[in-house]
Amino acid sequence: MSRRILLINGPNLNLLGTREPSVYGSETLADVVRIAKANGEKLGVIVEDYQSNHEGGIIDRIHRAKKDGVKGIIINPGAYTHTSVAIRDALLGTDIPFIEVHISNVHAREPFRHHSYFSDKAVATIVGLGIKGYEYALDFVATSPKFA
Numbered sequence: 283m284s285r286r287i288l289l290i291n292g293p294n295l296n297l298l299g300t301r302e303p304s305v306y307g308s309e310t311l312a313d314v315v316r317i318a319k320a321n322g323e324k325l326g327v328i329v330e331d332y333q334s335n336h337e338g339g340i341i342d343r344i345h346r347a348k349k350d351g352v353k354g355i356i357i358n359p360g361a362y363t364h365t366s367v368a369i370r371d372a373l374l375g376t377d378i379p380f381i382e383v384h385i386s387n388v389h390a391r392e393p394f395r396h397h398s399y400f401s402d403k404a405v406a407t408i409v410g411l412g413i414k415g416y417e418y419a420l421d422f423v424a425t426s427p428k429f430a
């Protein structure tokens with residue numbers, strides 16, 4: 283059975299394409315999802331996608347992923363990166379390995395963006411590579427035994 287991978291994007295990432303293009307680029311979230319699903323086909327994995335501006339929705343989706351047999355999560359928590367113990371706990375509580383992705387280089391931005399509640403528990407973090415970061419993450423999640 284194909285490996286199931288969940289792509290989660292947090293708040294304001296639905297605005298990609300028009301949101302601060304100098305920081306986040308001009309591609310849309312639909313572009314990110316389309317590319318991920320196409321690459322998933324090539325890699326022989328099933329890519330599910332979810333975006334929410336609400337912390338509880340993200341938590342509930344992570345809980346459901348466990349039940350659904352998702353083997354890996356690629357998550358850009360958006361601003362919740364810097365605030366959400368609750369989403370951290372959902373990932374730890376379901377024990378699904380994950381890669382943290384940020385489109386921008388958060389370490390080169392405002393100090394409050396330098397801390398993540400996720401990075402120490404992530405298999406890997408990819409920051410500053412634009413939406414390409416999602417592609418690199420999927421390549422790894424689809425092929426690494428860490429997500430088998």
Ligand SMILES: O=C(O)[C@@H]1C=C(O)[C@@H](O)[C@H](O)C1
Nearest residue numbers: 294358360361384385386395
């Ligand atoms: O670069 C990104 O993808 C992250 C996206 C956001 O929405 C910000 O709140 C984060 O601080 C950075």
